[in-house]
Amino acid sequence: MVFETDFEYTLETELADLNEDNYLKPHGYQKLFVALGDMHLNNININVDTTMKYNLAWAFISISMEVVKPVEGIMKLKGKTWHSQRRGPFFRREYIFTDEEGQVYFKGASFSVLLDLEKRTIFREKEAPFYIYPPIEELLIDAKANSRIKKDFEEVQRRIAYNSYIDCLGHVNNCRYTEFAYDTFSQEEVRKLKDLKRMEIYFRSELRKGDEFSILKRVEDDNIFIRGDNHNKADTSFEIIFQFK
Secondary structure: OOOHHHOOEEEEOOHHHEOOOOEEOHHHHHHHHHHHHHHHHHHOOOOHHHHHHHOEEEEEEEEEEEEOOOOEOOOEEEEEEEEEEEEOOEEEEEEEEEOOOOOEEEEEEEEEEEEEOOOOEEOOOOOOOOOOOOOOOOOOOOOOOOOOOOOOOEEEEEEEOOHHHEOOOOOEOOHHHHHHHHOOOOHHHHHHHHHEEEEEEEEOOOOOOOOEEEEEEEEEOOEEEEEEEEOOOOEEEEEEEEEEO
8 A cells, every 4th residue: 555655755955045145045945845745746646737627726724844954055855745634624734854864954734725716715525526645643743724923013014916926826826925024034034044943834815916915023032923914805814933043
């Protein structure tokens, strides 16, 4: 019998995802999570080509990751991912990245739902219309599908969702949110990226083309909290927590 943990993939960091100190930017970590997931879903035939036949698509609810060793420079990584839990409509998936010698660099988990592309609602049927591997309940980190940041924020930027932000699902691509957050970092905070310990990203509501949104920020000790507020819908689009050593 084949298990999801039997599959291993090779990924490589990209020059554009490294900062001026040669460390991987926050959205670089997220892009590797997404790339690993995409490669694996292609391999086990539940990728977008399969889900779109049923007018469905995978949508992230949250991504949490812990950095064991910061990624520095252009390097090859080995990645594994597996479906670890399902609670109602929420599917949890684990991710782990090592170097070619087996040293763990970072690991984490995501929570996803199947999105009905016509109704723009969550698919809540007990059984998906395609085969999903049974969960392997090996959890790598403490992670939540949802967690609200109850802080007072200060608006630091106001932006528009431009054409280049929009993906094939018709909304701002999830990796853009960590880019927006990183754009608010001071030079001192950029220098601290080598000490990034944990990142949590919570996707609240879609940003669509032309939406005006604000980036809000709060700094407490070794934590940076970021929130994105959509002015067109008067709601919160995303929240991100960065924890440093």
